[in-house]
Every structure is written in structure tokens, then in C-alpha cells.
Amino acid sequence: MMLEQQQNPNETSCDPSRRQFINQASRGLMAMGVAGGLLGVVDNAEARPGEAASSLWPQGTGPTDVQLPEIHAKTEPKGGGVPNPQPVDQRVGYAVVGLGHLTLEEILPALSESKKSKLVALVSGSPDKMQKIARQYGIKPDNCYSYETYDKLKDNKEVEVIYIVLPNSMHMEYTVRGAKAGKHILCEKPMANSAKECEKMIEACEKAGKKLMIAYRIQYEPMNRKVQELVRSKAYGKTKMIEAMNCQNQGDPNQWRQKKALAGGGALPDVGLYCLNTVRFLLGEEPSEVTAQLYSTPGDPRFREVEENVTFTLRFPSGVLANCATGYGSYNAKRYRVYGETGWIQMDPAFSYHGLKLERANADPEGNESKAAVSIGEKNQFALEMDHFSECVKANKQPYTPGEEGLQDQRIMEAIYQSAREGGKPVKLPSVAKQDAFRGSPPVASK
CATH class of the missing domain: 3.40.50.720 (NAD(P)-binding Rossmann-like Domain)
Known part of the structure; x- marks a missing residue:
């Protein structure tokens, strides 16, 4: 969605590979009769010295996943593991x-x-x-x-x-x-x-x-998927309310985001969409009614064509109320909090590309509150969503976020604009009984 700008080079190293180094060293060591043992210790059963990899695994055949032995005590933090990309x-x-x-x-x-x-x-x-x-x-x-x-x-x-x-x-x-x-x-x-x-x-x-x-990268990101799991399993009882906010301070008034013909709208379709889509993703149900208000600072050249601020409330058939806010002229905020009967779950930041944080709080039967951060390793959100789509292409599966998911958001945003035009009057939405009605095959958990 971004207009084009230059990026710094991303160059790869030209150093000899580790395999080449070990194979070269092993030729000298073989005269001492220790090469085989050394190679086994260093690389855990690498190819025999001088034997080309292609003679063991012709292109396109054979296993590719690599497993390494654990070298740390069980008390130590776990690393990310071997990526094991496909050939x-x-x-x-x-x-x-x-x-x-x-x-x-x-x-x-x-x-x-x-x-x-x-x-x-x-x-x-x-x-x-x-x-x-x-x-x-x-x-x-x-x-x-x-x-x-x-x-x-x-x-x-x-x-x-x-x-x-x-x-x-x-x-x-x-x-x-x-x-x-x-x-x-x-x-x-x-x-x-x-x-x-x-x-x-x-x-x-x-x-x-x-x-x-x-x-919709948020639907593939591990922390947000963990929140979905906690919400749907009723880890803190039934969900009662959700608050979500996504704001940023726009700069150049001449960029395409400030042109209605190019962007379609202002803060709502660009960053407010995260609030709307994430709430739907967490609950798995569709709103039955929306109410909304818009406001733009008079005289600000950034908002001659598109809106600055939008607040909207989604009412769901289960009784959940989601209060959402988005803006183009205020300091950065990207967060949400889910309120259950016995606790809350919070992401702050929730919608950023990096550095997401997940917290939860709950009380025991005696009313003693405890708060804790939930530690989940960061994954590249864009890589996760692209790899899910690649898997769907290869396996002929319906993507988790197909066009129908985007269409549903667009219909709800049009209802939000309608409510705002009508002074905040509630706008009814078509009834959708099925859970995850517009989603396809769930993503496979990344190893």
C-alpha cells in the first residue's frame, strides 16, 4: 500500500561455506586418522570428505530438514531452532x-x-x-x-x-x-x-x-493468535468488552493517503481497519450493529479530503461491545484490551511490525490479582502470511484470509461511514450465524 521509496542494499556474504572449510581441513587431518571423528563432533554426521552433496541427494529429492543436538541445560532459554526452509x-x-x-x-x-x-x-x-x-x-x-x-x-x-x-x-x-x-x-x-x-x-x-x-498479517502473528486462543477457550470467562485503538500522526498532506480518490478514506481504512478486523478475528463472530462518529481538525490541509478521527462501536450477537478509535493526527498508539469475567488480556503494541507485547491479568476466587507478561518468540509477520499463502497454493487450500474476509470488512466500514453521516445513528448489519464465516483453512503453527 506504500508509494515507492529507496532502501539500503541487502547484500549477502561471499565467504567460503562452513562445509568447504571443514572439508578442506579434513584432508590434512585424514593422514592422522582423526578426520572422521572430528567431523562427526563438529557437524553431527556431515558428508564424507571429498564427496559432493549432489551425489548424496540429487536435486529435488531426499530429506531437507536438519536437526541439531541440544547443547544447553534444560533451564536455559530456548533458541529459535534451525529455520529449515524448503529448497x-x-x-x-x-x-x-x-x-x-x-x-x-x-x-x-x-x-x-x-x-x-x-x-x-x-x-x-x-x-x-x-x-x-x-x-x-x-x-x-x-x-x-x-x-x-x-x-x-x-x-x-x-x-x-x-x-x-x-x-x-x-x-x-x-x-x-x-x-x-x-x-x-x-x-x-x-x-x-x-x-x-x-x-x-x-x-x-x-x-x-x-x-x-x-x-491481514495480524491473523498469522503468534501473539495475536494466542489471544484468540485465550478468548475462544474462555480462559478468563466470557468476553464482555473490547477496547482497541490505532493512531498515528500523518505528515505530508500531498501523499496518496490524503487523497480520497486513491485511499478511499482516511484513518478508518488505513489504520482503523486493524481494530475492526482484529476484533472480528478474536471473537470469530460478526457484528450485528455499528455506531460511529467522525471529526477532522478545521483548516488542517491533511484532512481536506479524508477524515482525521473515527470512533466506532461494534455490537455482537453474544453481547460483546467493542469500542474502537483511530486517528491520523495524534501520537502513535497501537493497542487493544479484551475484558473477560475474571481477567483481561492486552496487546500493547498490538499492530506494529515488530516488538509486540502480550500481558494478562486475572484474580483468584479470593480476589487476589496477578499480572504477567506472556513470552512468545517474535516471528516475521510478513513471512508467516506469505508462507501460509504459498502452502495454500501448493496444497490447493482456501487461504485463512480470502477475498471474502476483505469484503466483509469493507461492508462494515461502509456501515461505519453511514452511521457517522447520520449523526451516530445505529446501522444494522446482516445476521451471520456461522463462526469464522469468511475465513478459510487455518495457518499451520510455525516451528
């Missing part, structure tokens, strides 16, 4: 469309951490910048496309998925064109600028027989 030739190839802040700062580095996904192509309207990024990430010149040559992706067999990271108003066009090119589509949120556009995107992918997933 490069088995990973799903991605073309990323748009080289702005989000792409360069988060998505491309995440593809380098992905286990099931890989970057194979770029699409940009800035040839000079694209050439630099292509050199940084080893992308062939033939795999660099302009917006005009975008449709030629249909002839590139390396590309299986197109990841669209463009201003919101462009999501529909590039999703439809990408589906016609025969590619699966991962699209940034919000899905589009209207429910009608969302419907056209879903229809285009269905007609082409291709999958469509919306990039």
Missing part, C-alpha cells in the same frame, strides 16, 4: 508490485526469511529504483516489469503469486489483470475502495481459477 526450487515464486516503504522495509526482507516463498520478479513505475532493487535481491532484468508490461507476467512460469502493494484505488485493477494473467493474488489491505470493487476482485479470481488472499 529454493520448491518454494513459490512471487512478483511484488510496487516498491514503496512497505515493500522495501518489510516485504522484500521478509521474503529473504520465508521458508516456502521466494522473490522472483518486480513491478514498478520507477525503472532506476527497480534496477537497484533487482541488483540487491538478484532479480534477473527479464523479470522486471513496468505497469504497462504487467500483463506479460502471464508468460513468466517462475511467477506463481502476485503480491499487490499499491494505493488502495489500484487494488481492483491489478488483481483483475493479475488473475487474467493466470496468477494467484495476495493483496494488501484494505482490499479496495468499495464493496463493489471487492466483489469484482473475488469474481475475477474465481473465473480464472486462482486464489485470492488479503494480507
Whole structure:
């Protein structure tokens, strides 16, 4: 969703591999009859000296996961373990469309951490910048496309998925064109600028027989998934209320986010969407009614076309009330708290790319309160969501956050705007009885 900006190079090391070093050293040690034992200790049964890896495992065959023996006492903190990515030739190839802040700062580095996904192509309207990024990430010149040559992706067999990271108003066009090119589509949120556009995107992918997933990274992030588990298991009794806030202070009034034709709205579709979607994700049910208010500071050039602040309340059939607030002109805040009968669960920050924190508090039958941080190792949220989509592509499964999930959010946001226009009047929403009605196959827990 970001406009294009330059990023620092991400270069790889050219040092000899550890295997090469050990194999070279072993040739001298063999004369002393100790090479085999030394290699066994150092690398836990590496290949025999001088034997090429390809003679043991021809390309595309044999096991790839590596397990290392535990070297620390059980009392020591556990590390992240061996990543064990899939072999490069088995990973799903991605073309990323748009080289702005989000792409360069988060998505491309995440593809380098992905286990099931890989970057194979770029699409940009800035040839000079694209050439630099292509050199940084080893992308062939033939795999660099302009917006005009975008449709030629249909002839590139390396590309299986197109990841669209463009201003919101462009999501529909590039999703439809990408589906016609025969590619699966991962699209940034919000899905589009209207429910009608969302419907056209879903229809285009269905007609082409291709999958469509919306990039709701929070639904794949481990801490937020832990909160979902606690909420749905009623760890602190029934959920009664939820508070959620996502605010930031926008700068340049001329950026695309301040243009209604490009963004579709202001704080609500950009950052308020996190509050809306996360509450729905945690509860697994759909709101039956919304009320809302909008306010923009008079004379502020940033808010000539789009709203600054939005507060909205979601009423759910179970009785849960979710009070949400979002803004474009106040200091950064990205948090939520779930209130249960016997305790609360809090994420602060909850929606950031890094550094998320999870806390909980509850009371025993005597009323003694205890608070504690819940420690869960940080994972790259973008890598997790892309690897889930790659798994769905390979296994022919419905993504956890398909186009229908994005369409539902868009319909609710349109009801929020309607309520605000009507002075905060409640707006009824269609009844949805099924839990997780708009979601597909749950993501597999990352090891």
C-alpha cells in the first residue's frame, strides 16, 4: 500500500561455506586418522570428505530438514531452532508490485526469511529504483516489469503469486489483470475502495481459477493468535468488552493517503481497519450493529479530503461491545484490551511490525490479582502470511484470509461511514450465524 521509496542494499556474504572449510581441513587431518571423528563432533554426521552433496541427494529429492543436538541445560532459554526452509526450487515464486516503504522495509526482507516463498520478479513505475532493487535481491532484468508490461507476467512460469502493494484505488485493477494473467493474488489491505470493487476482485479470481488472499498479517502473528486462543477457550470467562485503538500522526498532506480518490478514506481504512478486523478475528463472530462518529481538525490541509478521527462501536450477537478509535493526527498508539469475567488480556503494541507485547491479568476466587507478561518468540509477520499463502497454493487450500474476509470488512466500514453521516445513528448489519464465516483453512503453527 506504500508509494515507492529507496532502501539500503541487502547484500549477502561471499565467504567460503562452513562445509568447504571443514572439508578442506579434513584432508590434512585424514593422514592422522582423526578426520572422521572430528567431523562427526563438529557437524553431527556431515558428508564424507571429498564427496559432493549432489551425489548424496540429487536435486529435488531426499530429506531437507536438519536437526541439531541440544547443547544447553534444560533451564536455559530456548533458541529459535534451525529455520529449515524448503529448497529454493520448491518454494513459490512471487512478483511484488510496487516498491514503496512497505515493500522495501518489510516485504522484500521478509521474503529473504520465508521458508516456502521466494522473490522472483518486480513491478514498478520507477525503472532506476527497480534496477537497484533487482541488483540487491538478484532479480534477473527479464523479470522486471513496468505497469504497462504487467500483463506479460502471464508468460513468466517462475511467477506463481502476485503480491499487490499499491494505493488502495489500484487494488481492483491489478488483481483483475493479475488473475487474467493466470496468477494467484495476495493483496494488501484494505482490499479496495468499495464493496463493489471487492466483489469484482473475488469474481475475477474465481473465473480464472486462482486464489485470492488479503494480507491481514495480524491473523498469522503468534501473539495475536494466542489471544484468540485465550478468548475462544474462555480462559478468563466470557468476553464482555473490547477496547482497541490505532493512531498515528500523518505528515505530508500531498501523499496518496490524503487523497480520497486513491485511499478511499482516511484513518478508518488505513489504520482503523486493524481494530475492526482484529476484533472480528478474536471473537470469530460478526457484528450485528455499528455506531460511529467522525471529526477532522478545521483548516488542517491533511484532512481536506479524508477524515482525521473515527470512533466506532461494534455490537455482537453474544453481547460483546467493542469500542474502537483511530486517528491520523495524534501520537502513535497501537493497542487493544479484551475484558473477560475474571481477567483481561492486552496487546500493547498490538499492530506494529515488530516488538509486540502480550500481558494478562486475572484474580483468584479470593480476589487476589496477578499480572504477567506472556513470552512468545517474535516471528516475521510478513513471512508467516506469505508462507501460509504459498502452502495454500501448493496444497490447493482456501487461504485463512480470502477475498471474502476483505469484503466483509469493507461492508462494515461502509456501515461505519453511514452511521457517522447520520449523526451516530445505529446501522444494522446482516445476521451471520456461522463462526469464522469468511475465513478459510487455518495457518499451520510455525516451528
